[in-house]
Amino acid sequence: MNTILEHLTQNLFLKSLIIGIFSSITLSLLGIFVVLKRAIFITLAIAELAVLGLVAGIIISFNAYLSMILVTFLGLCLFSFYKKDKNFSEDSLVGIVYAVSFSLSVLLLSKTNFFETYILDVLSGNILIVKNWDLIFSIFIFLVSIVFFILFNRQLFFMYSDTHTSYVFGINYKILNFIFFIIVGLNIIFFLRSIGLILSFSYLVIPCSFALISSPNIKQLIYKNLIISVVSTILGLIFSFIIDLPSTPTIVVFLFIFGILFSRVFKS
């Protein structure tokens, strides 16, 4: 096992490919429900909380993963215990969390010597800093997410399309919704250092949005969503290695271009 991991971590392209494929599959599958629930902005706030946790962990020399989990979990609890109020909407809460956590991250980083490098690493990831443990965590969260998707996808489709009826019919919305966002949060946390904030967010939103345009049913939506995310990742990585461009922004551009072409071809 160790030898395999060592071989993988030494081969930069292979390592990028593995992490790229794992993250593209899990995040794009979860993205189906993010788009259905219209919770795109919430996931952005979760990602920002993870960044704040990472930065705080580095500043106080605490384990990066633990601090990211802690801060993200606190944020998720805040969203979950929010009660509807006419004078204070959920959107406002999400917006405030996003803006404040982003500002706090910048403030904390401004007191360090590696402000610019770190901001860039957080936004677009850095495959070079990925260690064996990062790879193991990525495989772990990949497996957890796939099992969760297989077990609960129908329940999630039901509760995010018709919340009240699903509750009356016996689906535990509160718990399942909380677990869903915990899993989204963990995915962002474990893939943040390797693929960065922008690509994590892009996997959640772009493939599903384009797959939706040309899908006449749910099965096709899932397959097309996976095809767009995985193919764009592979093409983007190859292209970025050949031309010597930063990988994650290249993949985002490929997601966009391939998404458009794919949806147009299949729609016609």
Added chain:
Amino acid sequence: MKNKILEVKNLFCGYNKKQKVLERLSFSIYEGEFIGLVGPNASGKTTFLKTILGIIKPLKGKIIKNRNLKFGYVPQIFTINETYPFSVYEILSFAFLKNFKLNLEIEDKQKIDDIIEKFNIKDLKFELYRNLSGGLKQKVLILRSLLKQPDILILDEPTNDLDLFNTKMVLEFIKNIKQDKNFAVIFASHNLETVLNYVDRLFLVYNGAIDIIDEVEDIDFLRKKISEVFKVDIKIHKIEDWKFIKV
């Protein structure tokens, strides 16, 4: 004597103690009866239904249900998120979902096929739900609730935004399926005339309370009561078993 299946005692409904929507509600629901829940827009019909269903906790009072009482629920169609391409079959199959259930069992699939066959919607089986007319959407949602074999079927303004033809289709459809099964129906609407012609009892929601009319066939009493509750002078004419309301 019909069996009591649900009893409400001194119920207060609302979203918080400062925002009480309905107060001091006490009544019972019996098996097989058809109740019309009528009131102006924003009078508290949906809040009342959500409280009965357990979606909102009562602010005060008790809801005593029969053991294993099952609810069927048809929400207002605009509350359903139609972003994704669900087929009619998929919408119906949601009736059998539980917290931990991987796939539909063979009996569940059989029940869906039976109901599709029985209610003549075979052609719609793989149609997209979002492409159906308002009336057909309601029909599919009602059938999904029937698959739960409910003791009480709750419909929240199912004829809202429907034209006359579809309104009649939905109401006749409920009337027909009720003849086969002995479940109670609570039908919320702001259209008094439509509801009046189908129900056994009327629940008038007005000014934070519910006034119950047990005798919907007694035209004179009905006229007086509705005029009193809504504070409008109305006339009710009965022509060939159909009651017309004139304000």
